[in-house]
Amino acid sequence: MSELSVKHLLGIKYLKESDIQLIFETADHFKEVINRSIKKVPSLRDITIANIFFENSTRTKLSFELAEKRLSADVINFSSAQSSVKKGETLIDTVNNILAMKVDMVVMRHPNPGAGIFLSKHVNASIVNAGDGAHEHPTQALLDSYSIRERLGDVAGKNVVIVGDILHSRVALSNIFALKLQGANVKVCGPKTLLPKHIESLGVEVETDLRKALNWCDVVNMLRIQNERLDISYFPTTREYTQQFGVNKALLESLDKEIVIMHPGPINRGVEITSDVADSKQSIILNQVENGVAIRMAVIYLLASKIK
Amino acid sequence: MSQKVLLSEKEINIILHRLACQLLENHLDFENTVLIGIQPRGTFLADRLTKILKEDYKVKHIDLGFLDITFYRDDFRRGEKPLEATATKINFLIEDKNVVLIDDVLYTGRSINAALTALQSFGRPKDVELLTLIDRRFSRHLPIQPNYRGRQVDAINDEKVKVMWKENDGADVIYLINK
16 A cells, blocks of 8 residues: 555544554655755655644644655744734634645644544645644654554554553543554553543553553553643642652562653653653653654655645 | 567676676776665666676675665656655765666656755765666656666657566566557
């Protein structure tokens, strides 16, 4: 297969396993490209991409922008803070105005779940979801799986545990879809208040004892406590959270085996993960960031090839 | 669809040896020369020439690389089928080297144009030459000509030249296919 089955990347839920493999194989080539002294290819010189961010982002925005520029696309950036959205313009009007300037693809982050799906039904451009509320963050899940594949050879059959605020995390949901699609075994771990009800229906197991979860897994993906989304108090104190669900060197050394540490960033050092763990050899946190550029290049390249 | 044999295994073998000798004549010990096969099908020819140079003509060391040109092509989104990338394997610098680009068939010249652009990502070569097994005459879209050619062929536009290799297709043979 050499073509994606979708026109937009709205979520992992809408992808097939073969789509993920195609994205990975394409990302392999782009990873070679971004490690050359001249890191740029001219493929998308006739494509214009708008990055529309209605929510704060550092890594994702930079990573997308870099990926687009490495492919020679023209890039325009938009963030809602300095825009007419504040004057009362609707999402469709904002995007249609941007598209009137002949834009071919929109990369969007939005605080409302489903914003990308809504947009894809109403505007004529290829949409890439860069995070929609607590729903999905597909490129993050793709780069996470890609990083596991790079470190452990394969994703199928691996035991992965996702620790932290599962309830508010789009990274967790996209990761669960992606990992299950590729045949990995997934557990989620965190305070019961931060685990969604009926999460088992997605085919994952729940574990509230971190030590047990770590002893079971090959890879642990540590999530951040999303303070900006916590409307009520979900656990007594940050210190108590750290004691029960934080990973530190002593805990890792007491395990039977060496596990791979992942974190989608931004890290709250000393809360969910200590500095010595985040910076250790077991951690592939910075590999994830590097792979993020290659994965986003692959996604944009493959979607752009479907624009006629 | 009909096809006829353009070159047999024996003829291909003679041509490969001639091309190897021509390369040898210009580059002697290959100290400052690198061979680069263009993916996907120029790599077999590049491999074969390298083998002949090493085994039959005792060249001690040859730098051989493979270059993928997918991301440099000018027909992205223009063709029927999406373009599929293959691996680039160039483990050396081409800065100040004599580069010989190798491809099986030279047709419109657009692949070579893309390869020349792609090469720039690996440094500034001293000079670049082109070697092709089959040169389809009168079909060029760009002013590109080979320095070394196996055989010149007059083929009309709806004909296709297909080069088969033992290691990939089971036999060394070149067909002219009428679509």
